[in-house]
Amino acid sequence: MAIVGATAAAAPDAAASRVSARTCYRVAGLTKTYRTGRRRARVEVRANDAIDLDVRRGEIFGLLGPNGAGKSTLVRQLTGLLRPDAGTVELLGHDLVKRPDAAARLVAYLGQDSGALDELTVGLAVETTARLRALDPAAARAARDAVIEELGLGELAERPLKKLSGGQRRLACVAAALVGDRPVLVLDEPTTGMDPVARRAVWSAIDRRRAEHGTTVVLVTHNVIEAETVLDRVAVLDEGRVIACDTPGGLKALVGDEVRLDLVWRTDPPQDDPAVARLACEAVRTGRRWTTRMDPGTARELLAAVTSGPAFDTLDDFTLSTPSLEDVYLALGGRHEGLVKG
Amino acid sequence: MSQTLGRSSAAGSDAEPLAAATPLWAGLAAVYRAQLSRVRVSRVPLLFVAVFQSVGIMILMRGVVDTGSDSAREAVVAGSSVLVVAFVALNLLAQHFGALRAANALDYYLTLPVRPAAVVLGIAAAYASFTLPGAVVTAVIGALMFQLPLANLWALLLVVPLSGAALAGVGAVCGLLSPRQELATLLGQLGMSAALLLGIIPADRMPMVVEWGRDVLPSSYGVDAFIATYGTPDWAAFGADLAVCAAVGVAMLSLATWAFRRTARG
Ligand SMILES: Nc1ncnc2c1ncn2[C@@H]1O[C@H](COP(=O)(O)OP(=O)(O)O)[C@@H](O)[C@H]1O
């Protein structure tokens, strides 16, 4: 939440009052359909369906959604890689549909695959990327050393990417994306496969760039914790459409003040206990886990009854939590169980 | 391209100025350096395979061709030397570009402000440059086997890069335009087989149709240029053949550059 405060404080600036000066990306009616297969077996997938979005300068904007929601398709159009079937993408005053190559000179992009860098060492991958962003040799080496230090990649600098673990390789790719300070970062699932230490290093590197240079970040994630921790605003995607777009707090307010009560039983709980009976008819069961959503007062009451009565002996674990973005996604009518909680 | 980009930076009065584009040479050098380190590991075994294959073919041909004829011996040695280039520049490059495309790896280059020409040339140059030792070794072994002079071996310094450019261009186009990776591999191998058959069999023994095939294959001009340096060198023919290689190289690498940009925006 401190992150949101920081943006608000930076905003009141004379030039910033003009709408265009505050907008990084303006996306309207963006539509993309993939066509695969020959005539008879023709399959059409509408990966993006009339997407409207505004990303403000200097914000960390998230795209959250399950696999196949159309997040990668959207960011590939934001980076000039894919031509939309319909709609417009404006990046810092440049029309990306007409001039897709402008994106390469404003945006650093981290794609989902690392193919092109796999056989290079971490150091050379980062340095080459810096050179290809027009840094001269000395500046490229300095920038390489700085970002490798920043992300704690020093020990791995001489190792080829393909010899690293998935998370380490991803971190090296993040380093390549960050080198050469671009005003806009578009990162497609940057922290996939990373351990918590690496993940935090990425989040703080992103945050530092925003604080020091006003960098705008568009970050694709299907990780709810990541979304709640680092994003200023988040667009929730489902089946090619934006089903909601707000701050994480604002989105959670949509589901009201319901809380979630999770109970995990060691063995079958006593059915004659009234609290258990009440929970039994409301809970969604997955194995021995019961999940219920209810107002906070009732949840506290039932939890107190369960933990002080005979049912407590059969109880293994319980959690009472405020709504997460996953609850928001489901409450908004999301139809997939693809979001990651860890 | 730099001109059009220059204009776009003036688009819209309050548009953010674009960062500098990477100059062609800087981009080419960076890609070349990275690619060279990438192929370093596989360079020695691949060269060994390429040379082994060419030497094997020369041994085979010794039993087949009329070793009394100068032109036949020259054709076999020159063809085998250029075959090393075809193996790497055409076959391996087609495979590499096919694989890059299949893995979405071209996205990496396409989202950097580097010219497609720098990427295509850098990758092609890295592959082609490690063929030179292989071609020289093959030419030396061939000259010893077929009693040919070694005096004009330096000509390979021109023949290898120029026929390398032409064949690398063909390889890159095959790799970038094939809708599927397996097809890219197949085309690369077909191209190499054609270079093998058409480049090594002495031209005067071929039926008409095959000779036309030989005329459209860029490696033939590299072979002919090298043949021209044997005996009493015919430098005019040498120059003319190399000019064809260079022209095909420019045309094919331009086509590859175009294909590179096209692939991305499917
Ligand atoms: N190149 C492609 N060809 C055909 N279908 C595709 C292609 N890329 C993605 N799709 C389809 O488009 C939909 C959205 O994919 P994607 O944008 O990758 O989703 P996400 O990144 O949210 O997981 C999926 O149904 C996917 O199968």
Ligand SMILES: [Mg+2]
């Ligand atoms: Mg994706």
